[in-house]
Amino acid sequence: MLLTTLALVATATPFVAGSVAPLRRRSNRQSNPAPMTATGNAVVFDVEVQFGDQPFLLLVDTGSSDTWVVKTDFQCVNATDNSDLPQEQCLFGPTYDVPSDMQYVKNQTFGVQYGTGIAVGKVGYENITIGGITVPNQKVGIVDRSTDKGDGINSGILGLGYPPLTSAHYGSTLDNSSLLLNRAIYDPTFVSMYKNDLVDSWYSMAIERLPQNVSTGPGGWLGLGELPPVAHSNDWAIAPIEVTKGLPDVYTGGIDQITLMTLSVDSITWGSRSKTSSRTTNSTSFQAVVDSGNQMNMVPQEVADEINAQFDPPAVYNEEAGIYVVDCNAKSPALGIEIDGHTFWHQSADMIIQDASTGFCYSSLNSPAVGSGVTLQFLGDAFLKNVVSVFDFGKDEMRFAARTGGNGTTGGKGNGTSSGNGNDDDKTPVSSDGHALATGLWSIASLALLTQAAAALL
Ligand SMILES: *[C@@H]1O[C@H](CO)[C@@H](O)[C@H](O)[C@H]1NC(C)=O
Ligand SMILES: *[C@@H]1O[C@H](CO)[C@@H](O)[C@H](O)[C@H]1NC(C)=O
Ligand SMILES: *[C@@H]1O[C@H](CO)[C@@H](O)[C@H](O)[C@H]1NC(C)=O
Ligand SMILES: *[C@@H]1O[C@H](CO)[C@@H](O)[C@H](O)[C@H]1NC(C)=O
Ligand SMILES: *[C@@H]1O[C@H](CO)[C@@H](O)[C@H](O)[C@H]1NC(C)=O
Ligand SMILES: *[C@@H]1O[C@H](CO)[C@@H](O)[C@H](O)[C@H]1NC(C)=O
Ligand SMILES: *[C@@H]1O[C@H](CO)[C@@H](O)[C@H](O)[C@H]1NC(C)=O
Ligand SMILES: *[C@@H]1O[C@H](CO)[C@@H](O)[C@H](O)[C@H]1NC(C)=O
Numbered sequence: 231m232l233l234t235t236l237a238l239v240a241t242a243t244p245f246v247a248g249s250v251a252p253l254r255r256r257s258n259r260q261s262n263p264a265p266m267t268a269t270g271n272a273v274v275f276d277v278e279v280q281f282g283d284q285p286f287l288l289l290v291d292t293g294s295s296d297t298w299v300v301k302t303d304f305q306c307v308n309a310t311d312n313s314d315l316p317q318e319q320c321l322f323g324p325t326y327d328v329p330s331d332m333q334y335v336k337n338q339t340f341g342v343q344y345g346t347g348i349a350v351g352k353v354g355y356e357n358i359t360i361g362g363i364t365v366p367n368q369k370v371g372i373v374d375r376s377t378d379k380g381d382g383i384n385s386g387i388l389g390l391g392y393p394p395l396t397s398a399h400y401g402s403t404l405d406n407s408s409l410l411l412n413r414a415i416y417d418p419t420f421v422s423m424y425k426n427d428l429v430d431s432w433y434s435m436a437i438e439r440l441p442q443n444v445s446t447g448p449g450g451w452l453g454l455g456e457l458p459p460v461a462h463s464n465d466w467a468i469a470p471i472e473v474t475k476g477l478p479d480v481y482t483g484g485i486d487q488i489t490l491m492t493l494s495v496d497s498i499t500w501g502s503r504s505k506t507s508s509r510t511t512n513s514t515s516f517q518a519v520v521d522s523g524n525q526m527n528m529v530p531q532e533v534a535d536e537i538n539a540q541f542d543p544p545a546v547y548n549e550e551a552g553i554y555v556v557d558c559n560a561k562s563p564a565l566g567i568e569i570d571g572h573t574f575w576h577q578s579a580d581m582i583i584q585d586a587s588t589g590f591c592y593s594s595l596n597s598p599a600v601g602s603g604v605t606l607q608f609l610g611d612a613f614l615k616n617v618v619s620v621f622d623f624g625k626d627e628m629r630f631a632a633r634t635g636g637n638g639t640t641g642g643k644g645n646g647t648s649s650g651n652g653n654d655d656d657k658t659p660v661s662s663d664g665h666a667l668a669t670g671l672w673s674i675a676s677l678a679l680l681t682q683a684a685a686a687l688l
Contacts, residue, residue, distance in 0.1 A: 259362060260278060260280070260359065260360070260361050260362040261361065261362060262360075262361030262362055262363060262453065262454050262455075262456055263361065263434070263451040263452060263453035263454070263456050263457075263458045263459065264277050264278065264360060264361035264362075264451065264452045264453075264454070265277075265448065265449075265450075265451060266290060266437065266448075266449035266450050266451060266452055267287060267383070267446065267447070267448065267449050268437070268438060268440050268446065268447055268448065268449030268450070269381040269382065269383060269384075269445065269446045269449075269586075270381055270445060270446075270586040271440060271444075271445050271583065271584050271585070271586045272437075272438065272439050272440040272447075272449065272611070272615075273525035273583060273586075273611060274289055274381045274384070274525075275289070275290045275437050275449045275450065275522060275611070276288060276289055276290065276381070276383065276384045276449070277290050277360065277388060277452050278360070279297065279299075279358060279359070279360050279388055280357075280358065280359035280360075280364075281299055281326055281356045281357075281358060281370065282329060282356055282357055284324075284326060284327065286299055286323065286324060286326070286384070286385040286386065287323055287383050287384040287385060288384055288385065288386050288387055288388040289380075289381070289384050289386070289387045289388065289523060290388055290390065290435070290452055290522055290523075291387050291388060291389050291390060291391075291521070291522055291523035292390050292391060292435075292491050292520055292521055292522045292523070292621060293389075293391060293490060293491065293519060293520075293521030293522065293523045293524060293608075294342070294344070294387060294389035294391055294395060294523065295389040295390075295391040295392060295393065295394075295395040295396045295397075295418040296340070296342050296370075296371050296387065296389045296395075296396055296397050296418065297358060297368065297370045297371065297386070297387070297388050297389060297418065297419045298340065298342065298349060298351070298370060298371030298372070298373050298386045298387055299325075299326045299370070299371070299372065299373065299385050299386035300320070300322050300325050300326065300349075300373045300374075300376060300380075300385055300386055301325060301326045301327075301328050301351065301372050301373060301374055302325045302326060302327050302328070303325075303374070304317065304320075304322075304325060304351075304373055304374050304375065304376060305317075305374065305375045305376075306318075306319050306320035306376060306377075307375050307376060307377045308377070309347055309348075309377035319379075320376055320378075320379050320380060321379045321380045321381065321382050322376075322379070322380035322384065322385050322386070323380060323382070323383040323384055323385045324385055325385060326372065326385070328354075328372060332354055332355075332372075333354065333355045334352045334353060334354050334355075334372075335352075335353040335354065335355070335369060335398065337400070337401060337402055338352075338353045338398050338399060338400060338401070338402075338414050339351070339352060339353065339398070339399045339401070339402065339403070339404040340352055340353045340371035340372065340373065340397060340398055340399070341397055341404050341406055341409045342371065342397035342409065343397075343409040343410065344378055347376065347377035347378030347379065348376070348377050348378060348406055348409060349371065349373045349375070349376040349377075349378045349386075350373065350375050350376070350404060350406055350409075351371055351372045351373040351374040351375065352371075352372045352374070353369055353370070353371060353372070353398045353416075354369075354370055354371075354372045355367045355368065355369060355370075356368060356370050358370065358419050360388070360419070360423075360452075360454065361452070361453075361454045363423060363428050363429060363454055364428075365419055365422045365423045365426060365428065366426075368419050368422050369398065369416045369417075370419070371386075371397070371398075373386065383446070387523075388419065389418055389419075390418070390419075390420050390433065390522075390621065391418065391489075391490060391491060392418070392421070392488050392489060392623075393415050393416065393417055393418060393421060394415060394481065394482065394483065394487055394488070394489045395481065395489055395490070396413065396414075396415050396416050396418060397409065397413060398413065398414040398415075398416055399411075399412050399413055399414060400412055400413075400414050410478075410480040410481065411480055420433055420454070420623075421623065423454065424455070424623060424624075429454045429455035430455035430624070431455075431622065431623045431624035432455060432620050432621060432622035432623065432624060432625075433452065433453060433454050433455065433620070433621055434451075434452070434453035434456065434457050434458055434618060434619060434620045434621070435450065435451070435452055435453070435458065435522060435614065435618075435619050435621075436450045436451050436453075436458035436460045436462075436617075436618045436619075436633070437449055437450040437522065437611060437614050437615055438450040438615070439577075439579055439580070439615055445586045457618065457620075458618060460618060460633060461633065461634045461635035462617075462618040462631040462632060462633050462634055463631045463632045463633075463634055464631065465572065465631065465632075466620075466629045466630065466631045467569045467570040467571070467572035467574075467629065467630045467631070468570050468627055468628075468629050469493035469494065469569050469570055469627060469628045469629070469630070470493070470626060470627050471488050471491060471492060471493065471626045471627055471628060472488070472492045472493060472494060472517060473486045473487060473488060473489075473492070474488075474489055474490050474492040474517065474519065474606075475517055476603075476604050476605065477489060477490075477604060478602060478603075478604065488626060490519045490521075491519055491520040491521065491621060491628060492517050492518065492519050492520075493517070493518060493520060493569060493609075493628055494515050494516070494517055494518075494569075495515065495516055495517075495518050495529075495567055495568065495569060495607070495609070496513065496515050496568040496569060496570070496571070497511050497512060497513040497514075497515070497568040497573075498511070498512050498529060498533055498537075498565070498566070498567055498568070499511040499512075499564070499565075499566040499568070499573060500533075500536070500540060500563050500564060500565050500566070501540065501563055501564055502563070502564065503561075503562075503563065503564045503578065509564065510536070512532075512533050514530070516529070516530055516607055517607060518607040518608055518609045519606055519607070519608050519609070520608075520609045520613075520614070520619070520621075520628060521608050521609070521610050522610070522611060522614060523610075524608050524610035524611070525583055525594065525610050525611045525612065526553075526583070526593075526594050526595065526596045526608065526610045526611075526612060527567070527594060527595050527596070527608060527609055527610055527612050527613050528595075528596045528597060528598050528599055528606070528607050528608040528610070529595060529596075529597070529598070529607055530597075530598065530607065531597045531598065534554070534595055534596060534597040534598075535547070535597070537563060537565065537595050538554040538556075538593050538595060540563035541556050541557075541560040541561065541562055541563065541581075541582075541593065542560055542561040543556075543557055543560055544556075544560075545560065545592070545593040545595075547597075551592075552596075553592040553593070553596055554592060554593035554595070554596060555590065555591070555592050555593075556582055556591050556592060556593050557591065558582065558584055558589075558590075558591035560582065560591075561578075562578045562581035562582060563581070564576075565581065565595065567609065567613060569630060572630070572632075574613065574616055574617055574630065574632060575616065575632075576612060576613065576616055577615070577616060579615075580594055580611075580612045580613075580615050580616065581593065581594055581595065581612070582594065583612075594610075594611075594612035595612070615633075616632065616633055617630040617631060617632055617633060618630070618631045618633060
């Protein structure tokens, strides 16, 4: 959740809405595992979610908990001066026609805050279908005003987290400057799904890379009580979901409870891809939030600095943007993240992200998110592309198995098994337009927005 909009901002590509086949009222049967669509050079992952009989793509976010969609006449709002903007500026896909017999939750409002924007509206009941499985009368956000943006095809967010982060609010009026307060906690869509015995109490994910210069394509699978149909090791790392340390009371209600998909990383190893003897391991354990709505891994500052210095040429921290900018053709260091005694090696393809709208490149490894006195580390899409992941509410644990072979919707090269050694070849799959950096792209809008996002994380 916290960084969802970082992903969105980085991919604020003006996709031509008309080039995307309309999804409205398709009668295709959905399947489980549900296929996802990757956008923005595979930094956003969307899945089809039906509200009643209206299908939409929603951003799949393990880091937030609300399911919401923009309604037909929603107002796109300029976050800076609160002026009205044309709907297209919000880059959402199809909008939701509120049924005439819509039941709203009485005396509540909906209002969720992400890094760069907010989405506000009403809390309604809808029959929500994902992967062909219908949750009856689920509480959802029906958004009528948004400063948050889509990716050109999605129409909202599917938050797959725990109840304490849900964003309904008591009362009939909403102060949008304090959306973290006064929250009326409810069961999110997936929680309702398993509590209704419609599926086992876990979901899984396998997300895919996209080929060079392809911004949108098949993005992998979301499995509801099912594993995705991709090859993986059978040696699973098991990580208990932990109480996130240091979160403000507004998130936790002042009690020790699980809020985010947080685990402990035991160590990080980095260095030469070809010479395993030239690698360094830092075994200082730290907590990290597993967040499919964040394209980057965000690790302790010292480690982020050291690893980014090992790109060739080095990735350089940009204060304004809050990211390490790197040449698109840089050679990336090996990176292994250890969880439960298993080291998950990252393919070089996942070490550099190319911004889909501007073409500039940045390291997928960043320093922590800092805001309101809270420091948070993340394992984002860069990590998730290398594993099959399971999020288990029954056991309050996450499980990860390394991807093997090349199967999946677009395939991946190399091995990356936990027994592998991280030395896949050094080619980066990003475009050779790596000189954009030198040409003073600092002032471009998306960088400015990234800065705002970093400044307003919580
Ligand atoms: C939003 O408002 C600011 C301040 O008035 C303005 O500079 C900016 O151009 C506006 N953005 C859009 C997309 O209109
Ligand atoms: C959900 O579906 C059931 C059965 O079709 C229907 O009775 C109910 O009204 C629906 N709920 C909503 C909120 O549309
Ligand atoms: C947030 O509240 C301010 C002040 O009431 C209002 O001007 C603004 O439009 C609101 N923003 C959204 C997105 O509704
Ligand atoms: C609506 O909610 C507010 C805040 O919880 C409460 O003070 C008020 O009494 C409620 N009104 C009704 C009609 O339930
Ligand atoms: C290891 O990482 C921690 C942060 O997690 C840092 O404080 C420490 O300095 C690092 N150790 C070395 C030897 O770099
Ligand atoms: C990969 O996919 C192909 C075609 O779908 C299939 O024939 C093959 O068995 C799969 N291999 C693995 C390792 O899953
Ligand atoms: C890939 O991993 C498997 C299983 O660990 C191993 O047997 C195989 O040799 C590896 N292949 C490469 C190319 O590293
Ligand atoms: C990707 O785009 C760049 C810049 O247009 C081009 O130089 C490169 O050859 C393209 N790569 C592929 C695989 O199409």
